[in-house]
Amino acid sequence: MVKSTRLALAVLSGLLAFPALAQDAPQLTIYTYDGFAAEWGPGPQLKAGFEAICGGCTVEWIAADSSIGTLRRAQLEGDTTEADIILGLDTAVAGEARETGLFADHGLELTDLALPGAWTDEQFVPFDYAHFAMMYDTDTMETPPTSFEELIALPDEIKITIQDPRSATPGFGLVLWIKAAYGDRAAEIWQGLKPHILTVTRDWSESYDLFLSGEADMTLSYTTSPSYHIIEDGDETIKAALFTEGHYPQIEVAGILKSSDQPELARQFLEYLLSSDAQNTISHTNWMFPVTDLGDAQDPAFATLPQPKKTLGFTDEEIAANRQAWIDEMLAAIQ
Secondary structure, eight states: OHHHHHHHHHHHHHHHHHHHHHHHSOEEEEEEEHHHHSTTSSHHHHHHHHHTTTTSOEEEEEEESSHHHHHHHHHHHGGGOOOSEEEEEEHHHHHHHHHTTOBOOOOOOOOSOOSSSOOOOSSEEEEEEEEEEEEEETTTOSSOOSSHHHHHHSOTTOOEEEEOTTTOHHHHHHHHHHHHHHGGGHHHHHHHHGGGEEEEESSHHHHHHHHHTTSOSEEEEETTHHHHIIIIIOOOOEEEEOOTTOBOEEEEEEEEBTTOSOHHHHHHHHHHHTSHHHHHHHHHHTOSBOSSOOGGGSOHHHHTSOOOSOBOOOOHHHHHHHHHHHHHHHHHHHO
């Protein structure tokens, strides 16, 4: 009877302990855009990979419809936000994000990164990159334009799809690209593009789908986009048109929020993002270049992708001072 009582108490104690252990497991909450957290995106594999090495933690992705949306949500929530990390902002909005005062220094030694330029940012850690480019299909466009001016000179029935710079980072990237390449002539370039613009979509996927379905001849995407078609579909007809005026890069970043109650775990996750396993996962699910040299682990298809001879750019200060004016200039020119 005594043994039975002791056994019952032991079993009961064990059952009560499980919820406590689950509650004690540290949780890392990461705000990101929906494509990153999707079943087919990098999120699920990165979650599994980090949970396998973090000593019992759990990773929770909370997705917004865009990377800009993740920043806006964190701004509204302030110190009450659940997020420990925001992942998926890019260098075009990093300056604005930094000005919110929400982000802590990451404290990592970021050396030997494979990026178009040196990296000195103390708040944000890069995890992938590519240059913006206009995509075309060799089955329907044998000779693509080699500049925006050549694109403008094509017959008006040649149509392109682009994204809204107010809701999509590629859309704003195009604004920066044209402004960096043409300066005071940017409005003229936008006016020339107007007859070719089939539609301006809210997000990237809608624009790209219209291109793949044959509704548009070209679409705004990335120099790395052909890698998906080569690796997943065995299709080498989708290519990026390289422009002689140069291309603007998108470098995606992640940052730790000052309000995080798991700052050390968050820092460990940012370190993990730069590991070869995580970088390989990201490049083969987000279809961007890794920010570290993967050597033989990188699919050879990435090495076949042509790279721009010239990389364009603005400083954070230039973007912050002119962001709205440049967007307004674009919208006025195409409406």
